[in-house]
Amino acid sequence: MIQQFLSKQFMVFLITGGTAAAVNFCSRIIYNLWLSFSLSVIIAYITGMITAFVLAKLFVFKESQQSVHRSILFFTLVNLVAVLQTWLISMGLAYYLLPSLGMTSFVKEISHATGVIVPVFTSYLGHKHWSFK
Numbered sequence: 001m002i003q004q005f006l007s008k009q010f011m012v013f014l015i016t017g018g019t020a021a022a023v024n025f026c027s028r029i030i031y032n033l034w035l036s037f038s039l040s041v042i043i044a045y046i047t048g049m050i051t052a053f054v055l056a057k058l059f060v061f062k063e064s065q066q067s068v069h070r071s072i073l074f075f076t077l078v079n080l081v082a083v084l085q086t087w088l089i090s091m092g093l094a095y096y097l098l099p100s101l102g103m104t105s106f107v108k109e110i111s112h113a114t115g116v117i118v119p120v121f122t123s124y125l126g127h128k129h130w131s132f133k
Contacts, residue, residue, distance in 0.1 A: 024048025061132030
């Protein structure tokens with residue numbers, strides 16, 4: 001299992017995923033100008049997810065023999081788990097843990113960035129074995 005995370009494919013996944021995470025993070029800030037933090041996290045995740053699918057299909061899992069429709073279905077299912085992880089971590093940090101530690105600066109940014117980073121490993125495995133099999 002460790003070898004999977006040391007592969008060239010995983011490194012490219014990190015780069016494309018990092019790009020999608022940046023889209024996710026920056027779009028959350030923009031959405032948050034008009035929407036609640038909670039809703040902004042969800043909509044930003046969807047924005048990042050669309051970016052991630054396109055980049056993963058083009059650069060990471062080029063050898064996939066699965067149809068695009070099937071890949072989209074499994075990609076969405078894997079990301080439903082990941083968005084739940086992202087949302088729970090973001091909300092837990094922003095509204096409970098960081099305030100209890102006395103943090104007041106950049107709480108939403110730290111919370112959301114942490115929430116975006118955590119599902120990297122579970123998402124890679126899900127996409128490798130299901131989305132782009």
